[in-house]
Amino acid sequence: MSLLDTVLGMCGLNNQTSQEVKGLLEWVEQQGGLHTIVDHLQSGEYSEIVNSWLGDQQNVALSSDLVQKMINSEAIEQLASRMGINTGDALNLLVKYLPQLVDKASSAGTVDKKTDLTSLVSQLVH
Template sequence: MSLFDQLGSLLGGESGGVSGAVAALMEQNGGLAGLLEKFNSGGMGELVSSWVGSGSNLPVSAEQIQQLLGSEQLGALAQQFGLGPQQLSQGLADYLPQAVDKLTPDGQLPQGGDLLSQGLGLLQGFFNKS
């Protein structure tokens, strides 16, 4: 089962498409570290630092997501997961800060081991809470 299938199975319905898109973005960018580097190089380092670090998460807008990913990548992801580009960019804006926060519980990227398994375990605990 691929990462986006596993993440998608943690959530139902529309959010599953967004979680799948997050997983696909990680796969396309070399994991969580690669995805965060894409945000850093896109001028959003302050946002990423707040998501990874302890404390509150700064929000990201759907427009910032669109600017970072570009219409071609966003459109391809939206089509792959059965969402409209605007719906996906808003979903990513809502979901990414929380997902990154949960994938970095100690305020830094996990070191060593299987980051995919660690991340999936953390996300599963996050989304299975009542």
């Protein structure tokens, strides 16, 4: 059992939520880490949205259509494949968790490159 599995179990998550979070966190690492995703999104037309997740104001919510514009289709397909789900469900996972993940992993408006995603799990799901 991996450290991530242990932490997810300690958080008392149901199996579906645990698998969603685990799959998403593994995908984030596959993309180069959360800081890489944030840097990419901030450099484009979505900087205001991402900055809401990084700052103290309320997070701007996402929609499936917006995520599809923000994240390249290959990356979304990688998430779907990793999770064994269709791309629509993968989009829904990103809608649900990406703003929260960035919000919980950031401090002073930035995401630390050394952020331990495993330690964020309990914050993300509660």
